[in-house]
Each structure stands twice: as C-alpha cells, then as structure tokens.
C-alpha cells in the first residue's frame with residue numbers, strides 16, 4: 001500500500017485540478033444533504049399538521065444560528081404562502097433545482113478527478129519508460145523484456161483503476177456518505193449515533209477481505225507478465241511457428257499460462273463476492289434493530305415520525321453512498337501490487353557510467369585489452385566467459401571464431417560496456433572503460449549485431465538512427481560504402497521507403513548491410529561486427545566483405561566470423577570454446593595446430609580445411 005500512496009501523492013502535483021475536483025465533490029454532497037433535510041417539512045406536511053412556508057420562514061428567521069445579514073424582512077415573510085399543499089409544491093420544486101445543481105457538481109467532480117488520474121498515469125508511464133530505457137542490459141536480460149513491458153502497460157492501467165477508485169469514486173461516495181450521515185444527525189441524532197457506532201465493524205470486514213485480494217492480485221499480475229511473454233514471443237517468431245507447424249504447441253503454452261492467470265483471479269473471487277453481501281446483511285440487521293427501537297419511541301410519543309423517516313432515508317442514502325466503497329477499497333487493494341511493481345521499476349538503478357563528471361574517452365588509437373575477464377549471465381549456471389586475456393593493437397582486424405554459444409557475442413558486447421565483467425577488466429588505450437563516461441565510449445564504437453534491429457520508419461531514418469541532423473548526402477554515402485545503395489534504390493520509394501516492424505520486408509543480407517551503413521555513418525574508431533548466423537546469399541556475403549575491407553582503414557575491427565571468407569581476410573583469428581580462448585594466430589598456423597579450429601573450418605565456416 002505504501003507504493004500506492006506514493007503514486008496517489010504524485011497526483012497532488014495537479015493541485016488546481018485536485019482542488020476543483022474536491023470542491024465539486026463537496027458541493028454535490030452538500031446538495032444531497034440539503035435535499036435530505038428538506039424532506040422533513042414535506043413529510044411533516046403530509047403526515048401531520050406541519051408548517052407552511054410562512055411559519056417555516058418565521059422559525060428559521062428566529063433561529064439563534066441565523067446571521068443577521070441573512071434575516072428576512074417581515075413583509076417578505078408575510079407574502080409567503082399559508083397553504084400546506086403549495087408549501088410542499090414549492091419545497092419539492094426547490095429540491096428539484098437542488099438535484100440539478102448537485103448533478104452538475106457531480107459531473108464536474110468526475111471530470112476533474114478523471115483528468116488528474118489520466119495525467120498521473122501518463123506521467124508514471126513516461127517515468128517508467130524513461131527508467132527502463134536506461135536500465136542496465138543485465139537487469140533486462142535477467143527480468144525478461146515482457147515482464148517490463150507488462151509493467152509499463154498493464155500495471156499502469158491497474159494503477160489508473162486504483163487511482164480512479166480513490167480520487168474519483170471514493171471521494172464522491174465518502175462526501176455523499178458524510179452528507180447523508182449529517183442529514184441523519186440533523187433529523188434525529190440518536191439514530192445517527194447508533195449507525196456511526198456500527199461503522200468500525202463494517203470497516204473491519206472490508207479491510208480483512210481487502211488484504212486477501214491484494215495478495216492474490218500480486219500473483220495474478222505476475223502471471224499476466226508471463227501471458228505477455230508467451231504471446232509476444234509466438235508472434236515475433238511467427239515465421240518459425242508456422243514453418244514448424246507448432247501452432248498447437250504455442251496455443252497450449254498460452255492456454256496454460258492463461259489458466260494460471262484465471263486461477264489467481266479466481267482466488268480473489270470469494271473475497272470479492274463476499275464483501276458486498278456481508279456489508280448488506282450487517283446494515284439491514286442494524287436498520288431492523290433501529291426500526292424496532294424507533295417504533296417503540298414513536299408509539300410512546302417520544303419521537304417525531306417525520307424526523308424518524310427522514311433519518312432512515314438519510315441513513316439509506318448514506319448507506320447507498322458508502323456501500324460501493326467495499327468494491328472501491330478492493331479496487332484500490334488490487335492496484336497496490338501494480339503500484340509496488342512500478343515503484344520497483346522506477347527505483348531501479350540506472351546503468352552506471354552516465355555521470356557527467358566522468359572523464360571522456362578520447363578517440364581510440366592504441367589498443368583494446370581484456371584482462372582476466374569472466375562473465376556469467378544472470379540466472380545462468382555456466383559462465384559465458386572465463387579468464388579471457390587478449391590484447392588487440394589499434395588498426396588490427398581480428399576474427400573471433402568458435403562453436404555456437406562459445407561466448408563470441410558476449411565477449412564483444414563487453415567492449416561498448418553492454419555488460420560489465422564479473423571479474424577482470426576491459427581497457428581501451430590503457431584505460432579501464434568503467435572509469436570513463438559510457439556515452440563517450442560508445443560514440444567511438446560502431447556495432448553491427450547478429451540479429452539486425454531495424455525500427456519503424458524510413459530506410460534513411462534507420463541508417464541515420466542515433467545520428468541526428470546528418471544530411472541525406474552523408475546517409476547515401478554511408479549506404480554506398482556499405483554496398484546497400486543499389487538495393488535501396490530499387491525499393492518502391494528508395495530511401496524514403498517505410499520499413500515494416502523489424503524490417504521484415506528485407507532479406508537478412510540487406511538488413512545487415514543497412515546496419516553496416518548505420519555503423520559507417522558514425523565513423524567509429526572501433527567496428528564490432530557480429531556476422532549473421534542465418535543464411536546470407538553469396539552476393540550479399542561478397543558485398544559485406546568488400547564493404548568491411550574498404551571501411552577497415554584506420555580502425556580496429558572485431559568481427560565474429562561465421563564465414564570462411566571473413567576469417568581469411570583477418571589479421572588474426574581468435575578461437576573461443578566454452579568461454580575460453582583456446583588458441584589464436586593466422587589461419588595457416590591454426591589449421592596446422594588447433595583441432596578446434598580445424599573442426600570449425602570444416603563444419604561451421606564452410607571450408608574444406610585445406611586452404
């Protein structure tokens with residue numbers, strides 16, 4: 001609940017709107033209260049020989065609480081009707097107007113409070129995304145992306161429901177409840193007192209049930225994140241799913257998690273279903289008891305029946321207003337776990353290295369070195385890298401080879417500090433990269449990943465990603481250097497062709513060339529290229545090799561090679577196996593002495609081993 005309160009407090013930032021919302025809630029409730037009190041003279045006129053408008057006005061005028069300024073003149077009072085029915089008519093007409101005004105106030109209250117809720121939720125969503133995009137990669141890998149997406153989308157929605165319950169509905173109901181109770185007190189204070197005495201009992205019931213609901217909601221939210229994961233994975237990999245005709249399997253997987261969500265939701269069912277009837281029964285028992293006591297008092301002539309009936313009506317109105325509170329408290333309780341998960345996200349430490357006081361890394365011109373580097377992915381049993389020692393002088397072109405899962409991608413992702421090693425250090429030009437600003441470090445590094453990531457937008461925008469304000473000429477030049485210009489020009493709108501999500505409309509080789517153009521545009525001192533493991537046609541392959549060879553001058557190139565041609569063009573080859581460097585050297589030497597390398601050349605790199 002603490003986290004929910006924190007977000008509720010955040011909505012106080014919109015002070016003016018909150019004040020307006022409260023004002024109209026109070027106005028609307030006062031309308032209700034005044035209307036209820038107004039019933040007394042109507043009833044008195046109907047049931048007994050009550051007051052006419054003239055006698056009523058005279059009585060009000062003489063009341064001790066009446067301020068002098070508001071006192072009516074005798075002439076005005078004398079002009080008022082003496083007719084009982086006309087009196088009732090005028091009072092009811094007045095109540096009608098009051099109801100209209102109350103309705104308008106009610107609308108304005110809801111209008112302003114919902115505004116506050118939406119603003120708050122939008123702000124929380126923005127803050128959350130702001131945080132997420134700056135989280136260390138390790139945290140995202142460990143927690144799972146879909147869990148985080150679920151927090152940003154689902155949990156903020158749940159928080160919004162809770163805030164609506166609190167700010168809009170609960171405030172309206174509570175003020176109306178208070179108005180009803182006040183009216184009941186004015187009509188008959190003894191009845192009012194008894195009903196107030198019952199309130200703590202009702203409160204305890206609601207609170208007990210609320211706790212159970214909160215616990216179960218937390219589990220439900222967690223399973224919902226799983227639901228997200230299963231659905232988005234299946235959709236992202238829809239090609240694979242279809243080709244493998246695993247629709248049934250995926251549907252089954254989704255169904256299992258979906259059922260899990262339902263089970264969690266059903267656990268709240270009893271508590272939710274019980275709340276309203278319990279409160280109802282308690283209220284009716286109390287009212288019945290009150291009616292008995294009152295009936296005795298009326299028969300004995302100690303109680304004015306009009307006042308008693310009005311008090312009952314007012315209590316009914318108070319009850320009707322307060323009853324939805326049980327549901328509202330439950331709604332608020334359900335959103336507490338969402339608030340907690342959001343708070344966790346918002347309080348997560350951002351990626352280190354963004355401190356502006358850190359020195360900047362000058363452009364790389366000496367060496368890149370790994371010293372005793374070890375790394376284990378969060379939650380993984382085996383380390384992905386162990387005891388890596390490697391020094392690469394500036395300008396060298398190094399190919400990394402190794403079986404799948406040997407740690408090539410992991411090793412190279414330590415250079416732009418996507419992960420920090422658990423042990424050892426990574427040095428650029430003799431400086432530990434943890435001691436410099438991570439932005440300046442990454443500015444000098446161009447990365448082409450194994451799975452090319454393209455964003456929604458035009459081809460030109462994708463090449464210029466992260467390099468704002470570059471001219472079209474420079475984009476096209478980079479594309480030419482990456483050997484991408486030709487195929488881009490053949491697209492329907494050339495450089496302005498909009499790419500679908502993930503660039504599915506392009507082939508693997510074309511996507512990789514776009515990524516190379518993106519890297520070239522940054523003019524990096526270090527190029528990290530993770531060759532696609534997926535099939536790339538011979539034409540693309542040759543062009544990529546050409547582009548790299550041309551681009552290489554004056555830079556250090558670290559290339560994860562999955563193709564023999566790349567290996568043969570390298571100055572040095574580093575062979576990885578199970579997270580260790582098993583050998584390094586030029587192709588000829590390795591073929592002669594390294595069995596792992598020979599195997600790789602034969603089976604993975606597609607060569608005969610005889611080069």
Ligand SMILES: Nc1ncnc2c1ncn2[C@@H]1O[C@H](COP(=O)(O)OP(=O)(O)OP(=O)(O)O)[C@@H](O)[C@H]1O
Pocket residue numbers: 141377378379380383384402403404405406407408409410411450533
């Ligand atoms: N996100 C992750 N969470 C846990 N373990 C991971 C993660 N990514 C990789 N690993 C593990 O780390 C090890 C090294 O993976 P890495 O991706 O570096 O291999 P690789 O040499 O690039 O393989 P490939 O040739 O298939 O690209 C593997 O055992 C892999 O299972």
Ligand SMILES: [Mg+2]
Pocket residue numbers: 408409410450530560
């Ligand atoms: Mg890899």
